[in-house]
Amino acid sequence: MADSRSDDRPGPGPPRTGSLPEPETALEWLSAMLLVRRFEERAGESYTRAKIGGFLHLAIGEEAAVVGAVRAIRSTDWLISTYRSHGHALSRGTPPNAVMAELFGRTTGASHGRGGSMHIFDVERRFMGGWGIVGGNIPIGAGFALASSYRGDGEATLCVLGDGATNQGTFSETMNLAALWRLPVVFLVTNNRFGMGTAVERHSAVTDLVRKGEGFGVEGRRCDGMDVCDTQSAVAEAIEICRSDQRPILVEAMTYRFRGHSMADPERYRTKEQVEAWRERDPIEGFAKRLTEAGILGDDLRERLDAEAVAAVDAAVKFADSSPEPAPESLYNDVYALGGEVKGWLSTDPPGVDPGPPANGIPWEVQQ
Amino acid sequence: MADSRSDDRPGPGPPRTGSLPEPETALEWLSAMLLVRRFEERAGESYTRAKIGGFLHLAIGEEAAVVGAVRAIRSTDWLISTYRSHGHALSRGTPPNAVMAELFGRTTGASHGRGGSMHIFDVERRFMGGWGIVGGNIPIGAGFALASSYRGDGEATLCVLGDGATNQGTFSETMNLAALWRLPVVFLVTNNRFGMGTAVERHSAVTDLVRKGEGFGVEGRRCDGMDVCDTQSAVAEAIEICRSDQRPILVEAMTYRFRGHSMADPERYRTKEQVEAWRERDPIEGFAKRLTEAGILGDDLRERLDAEAVAAVDAAVKFADSSPEPAPESLYNDVYALGGEVKGWLSTDPPGVDPGPPANGIPWEVQQ
Amino acid sequence: MSDLRYREALNRALREEMLRDPDVFLMGEDIGVFDGAFKVTEGLLDEFGDRRVRDTPISENSIVGLGVGAAMLGLRPVVELMTINFSLLAMDQIVNHAAHIRYMFGGAVSVPMVIRMPQGAGNQLGPTHSHCFEALYMHVPGLLVAVPSTPADALGLLKAAIRDDNPVVFIEHESLYSERGEVPDGEHLVHFGSAAIRREGSDLTIVGISRMARTAEKAAERLADEHGISAEVIDPRTLRPLDLDSILASLAKTNRCMVVEEGWPHGGIGANIGALVQEQGFDDLDAPVMRVTGADVPMPYAKALERLAFPDVDRVVAAGLELMGRTTAA
Amino acid sequence: MSDLRYREALNRALREEMLRDPDVFLMGEDIGVFDGAFKVTEGLLDEFGDRRVRDTPISENSIVGLGVGAAMLGLRPVVELMTINFSLLAMDQIVNHAAHIRYMFGGAVSVPMVIRMPQGAGNQLGPTHSHCFEALYMHVPGLLVAVPSTPADALGLLKAAIRDDNPVVFIEHESLYSERGEVPDGEHLVHFGSAAIRREGSDLTIVGISRMARTAEKAAERLADEHGISAEVIDPRTLRPLDLDSILASLAKTNRCMVVEEGWPHGGIGANIGALVQEQGFDDLDAPVMRVTGADVPMPYAKALERLAFPDVDRVVAAGLELMGRTTAA
């Protein structure tokens, strides 16, 4: 199905510009974006230096869609993202140390080294993960909103997903449930034009992704995900409507990832020209330029803010690298919430790991 | 979300009337509907007489939506339905004997007694089941259309599903795939206003079900599922477009089930008045009246056609009741497509059933 | 003591826990207006209203997912899936999410939810509605798995499950819903991981899973009455954790062990217990651990075949005789 | 003979079968333009075009469902799921549909499709991307299950799977993709249900599953070289059907048996083989069937923990010593 609306969508052409906030706020947003960028650049380097294992998904290029969205919600709201979520955690206030240490697989990591890059978690700041199954976080995010609705506490949820995730059955199932039950949740579709190597028009019959939510009862809006101001105001408006009206809203943020899907990606599915065209709309450069033109940012200040970000990231790498690796004895911790852990029922445990009490006579206490 | 279009949907109010076909055709449709009605009435009786086990889902009231749709496709097209599919099989030409024998669990049944009422199958007539998992048949139906598209053989698929099934993730996933791959398939949503005891406005945020397909790229149409002519022409038009344009279309047939969801259903979820209002639009009575008014049907003929239906059903019950039950030895047949069957690898088989060759040395031949 | 049906005991458990804890709520297809496909939730919508008894669309994976999210924020959702067969649609949320969240996030959060669903054959529901999948869930660390076979256990285990901070897969049996049994009147909780000795005996140990615990009990009566064989019958009641101790203690007495289950043989509960018992009780075994299982086929609809496809009392008696070295019944 | 990587052998199998049979086609996420997440399908889009190599949206359950439908009409779809972890989303189509269609419809139709996917840990992919789920599929009648561990078997089993008229769950291993091995040059098919004896021995039998067949082989070398113990190593290659004969024949020689697998212990492949072996080879056993399995935990990300969570050569050697009654390495 051709999408009649696709022509006027924000793209590498002229940006849509949200109005600037107060200077102090604007500078804080810039700093937040710089931190995400510097953090991810260093994560990428650390990955090639084999300090980080597994998959590493960078959101470089998407910082406006990340920071703008996170700055739109209250500290009492709930935030949930995907495996591409370093930026969401950092913007939410999770210390760079904890995020980097998680990437390094250390006990000081946000998830104690258990989750890695794809599964960052910080319940204290209501950053509720970091999820590796595409589409799996969508009903869970709606579940947070269900809890808020059940309790009537006025809290709301921001649930981040990718363009590719709109094809997972959980997407439509959850849109329907959220609309039917009037749940206070904003679904932010970070449309970076690709699900892995598959362009949006090759994975979605309807490329106007807001229509996908509307078919199941969720109002859709769109914002320029390369502009932190536009994203922030679109998401802020959506979250306040969803809070006051108690209903879900979907916001599609048009953005682009500058790097590969993960660290090993020859990127044969797109042209250098396309990437270059989008890079010209670098969300950090664009915002900095605007701030400079508005007389808010000078060269010195820009350098200082950047130096602060770099310093924070340097410290995070140092912290992570000198943090302890999880002890073998911790292998079985936290499989269950228990008085005494169930550590395996038989003799198949590795030597060096205390298999704990055997099946025989597990003291299983009801949690009261 | 309120549905702005819901007011002008066909309902128990004045019917929408498709134009009548040639008299001979019209009478054949009437006969087909009578057969379905009489068959299901008898199935219901046989169920209370414990001749039929398990679940029995009757489509009484939905005959126009069944016969109209089946009469819209070619004999070389593929038809797939749900657990409420006696009528689809019968209209497709599966002998009442084979359908009734399946309900009775006999070897002469359409599925040799293995499937029962929910899983009727007749590959010869391209009636491709009878499926018990809500939503499970949707991608499978699209898979038939994929085969047709792959082969370029000009065949198309009619895939029947319920209103409740549109909330299953497979619905949106398959809409997207079918639209993206331009598959020749018509999805017929038999909207009988309820998924079990849950009314459409209690299970779907968007009650205008065609919009659910449109959000994922499938054009939607609607027909009066209480009128065999309107249903037939809507589905016929859809299937020819889907064949010539090679693209999916969704048709929502507005209908109503007069009986309970299955045989044990106190129907507390709806009022007697609502049922009565719909019964006044009985698809068979309405059509017969029209044919009478058009001078095509007289009392004698109507009685004769009805008697033929009753006779066919009587014969089917007799046939089913005198057909053999599956032999114990057949328990393991057809688990696998094989030269020699794998009959279980160990000694856990019931006495009286030949467990066949043990695991040790299964002669597993590659099918070449 | 009251005489209750299994379904009534479950209903009582839900009601008591909902009265006790305002964070407990129910979600599921047709559990409200329809009173539940098997009437377990009868009357609860009227009593507690639609905030706490929520009818859902047919969206198994997302219903469970919403429950996971709500549980992470501290609510105690009890999700009903209409039968265990449909739970395969929710496997991703149950296994990849609910079971692993606590571990994956370093213990920062729990998922105190219960997923209730019935399994089992016997009512000719055919190959999409009759299977037993307890083995699939028993395989997964992070889950608790309960398989109550009596009204008292249905009550006590469900109440314990709702209070537990872990995700619980709570497997009922369709053929037990109308069965009656004595149920304690006061607060009744059954701890996970403690088996019930249904009948004491000295010649062989029969472990019965889910409904098969009752079949095993009846077979043990027949073995005693007709063959003078004294079988001890153990109902593990939960499969995760499993009270292997009680099974091994019984084996030490009887030196012969049989597991009876309704599900498929390969990788079933019997295979697991068989492997564990021979590992940890090898020297006590006078004969191999025997398994009586469902047939290795999808469940057929026809009565004549369905009867053969899962164990009945006759088969367990025959297997008992075989295990005792007596001529089999065949 | 050619020296090929496991991934190249799979690629060759796909290519040969696509050339041989125009009804064979491929579907999966990023298998075309991206060449496959693990590059197994590299070059096939260019060679066969997008009619036969179809990139799909991220819709696991429906991708498999479309494959089921196409297979019912006689095509031979080979569906790639990016990893076995995501196959839980497609469990309903695989188990409730693909596996049971033939039986449920009285044998009127078959489902000749292959569902390919890699499993396994070792690359720090963490708790949503590292699991081994072969036990879940082994449980299900109607499926065939293959777990090739060498390039030659990858080639021969995949070709056989594509030609088979049954639905095949074809489980590759992520850590094997780059491993090399000798592969016959001509037409090479491996029959389902025939184990490979990787190494002959007389003191104990080690059955290794999936990648653990290779770990077992290396452990056997060490047992021989360092401890003078002669271990026979068996790779069953398919789990459904299982070539129990070869295992029992080996046991008759060695009188000791160990199963090594990467997945979870409860209800795992080892449990199944353990139960079968003690049932059918009880008198040949000098000691209980021993299992070395993955730890009963979701797979952790940190290298320090991941290492411990599945068996390595050291652990198999230690277990071998223990089974032989020698002091363990611990």
Ligand SMILES: Cc1ncc(C[n+]2csc(CCOP(=O)(O)OP(=O)(O)O)c2C)c(N)n1
């Ligand atoms: C259920 C599932 N299927 C497949 C994958 C593999 N996978 C990881 S990311 C990805 C693409 C997702 O695209 P999108 O939703 O657009 O998010 P983006 O990566 O662009 O941020 C895929 C297919 C997965 N993690 N989970």
Ligand SMILES: Cc1ncc(C[n+]2csc(CCOP(=O)(O)OP(=O)(O)O)c2C)c(N)n1
């Ligand atoms: C996956 C799944 N979930 C639940 C059920 C139980 N169930 C059977 S029919 C039905 C209602 C379906 O409603 P609809 O799609 O409108 O079809 P109708 O029965 O009205 O023809 C439900 C929930 C099922 N069979 N499969």
Ligand SMILES: [Mg+2]
């Ligand atoms: Mg994307």
Ligand SMILES: [Mg+2]
């Ligand atoms: Mg309906």
